Amino acid sequence: MRIFAFAGSLRKESLNHQLAQIISSKLQDSNVDVDLAKFSEFNMPLFDGDLQSVSGIPDSTQKLADRISMADGLVIVSPEYNHGVPGPLKNAIDWLSRIRPFPTAGKPCFLASAAPGLVGGTRGLIAMRPALSFMGAWISGESFSLAQANQMMAEGKIVNDELDKILNGMLERFTKVTASLQIK
Numbered sequence: 001m002r003i004f005a006f007a008g009s010l011r012k013e014s015l016n017h018q019l020a021q022i023i024s025s026k027l028q029d030s031n032v033d034v035d036l037a038k039f040s041e042f043n044m045p046l047f048d049g050d051l052q053s054v055s056g057i058p059d060s061t062q063k064l065a066d067r068i069s070m071a072d073g074l075v076i077v078s079p080e081y082n083h084g085v086p087g088p089l090k091n092a093i094d095w096l097s098r099i100r101p102f103p104t105a106g107k108p109c110f111l112a113s114a115a116p117g118l119v120g121g122t123r124g125l126i127a128m129r130p131a132l133s134f135m136g137a138w139i140s141g142e143s144f145s146l147a148q149a150n151q152m153m154a155e156g157k158i159v160n161d162e163l164d165k166i167l168n169g170m171l172e173r174f175t176k177v178t179a180s181l182q183i184k
């Protein structure tokens with residue numbers, strides 16, 4: 001089974017990318033083949049229908065779509081910006097939605113977030129669901145939000161054992177579902 005993972009932050013020291021790395025290594029420990037990308041690999045212009053009419057889908061969007069298509073499932077780890085989906089990630093989702101069939105169609109998807117605050121970015125994940133569902137992704141009912149994330153990760157691990165166990169359980173259930181939900 002192959003999972004494509006990335007974080008919806010372009011920041012070099014991104015807490016969400018750190019959480020994506022932790023999730024990736026947990027999945028690898030369960031013999032999952034993980035393709036972990038940096039969001040900056042897919043730097044794309046702001047969506048503009050005129051640009052699409054003239055130039056088509058940007059290469060960076062197609063590259064992201066191809067990486068998604070090659071995977072059996074997706075893990076998206078994203079901050080919330082102002083209780084919503086960060087602009088760069090929403091922009092990427094909007095560009096992806098111009099490709100048919102949707103690259104996300106039939107892909108089991110696990111959402112996670114990290115934030116220094118006490119809510120952990122969970123509202124941004126709720127806001128992400130409608131677009132991804134519309135684009136055919138099978139989004140896990142449970143998601144993982146790491147509050148006070150700036151203090152909760154060290155040496156590639158979650159320092160709180162209870163939270164670490166909760167995440168392990170979610171990933172175990174997600175990989176089981178992904179293995180059984182191969183919709184082509």
Ligand SMILES: Cc1cc2nc3c(=O)[nH]c(=O)nc-3n(C[C@H](O)[C@H](O)[C@H](O)COP(=O)(O)O)c2cc1C
Pocket residue numbers: 007009010011013014015016017079080081082083084114115116117118119120121
């Ligand atoms: C434009 C902007 C809006 C933000 N809005 C929220 C928010 O609504 N809730 C929250 O918990 N943190 C918010 N933050 C703080 C982010 O959670 C914090 O910067 C986090 O580290 C960003 O994720 P990253 O480390 O992966 O880049 C916001 C940050 C920015 C730059």
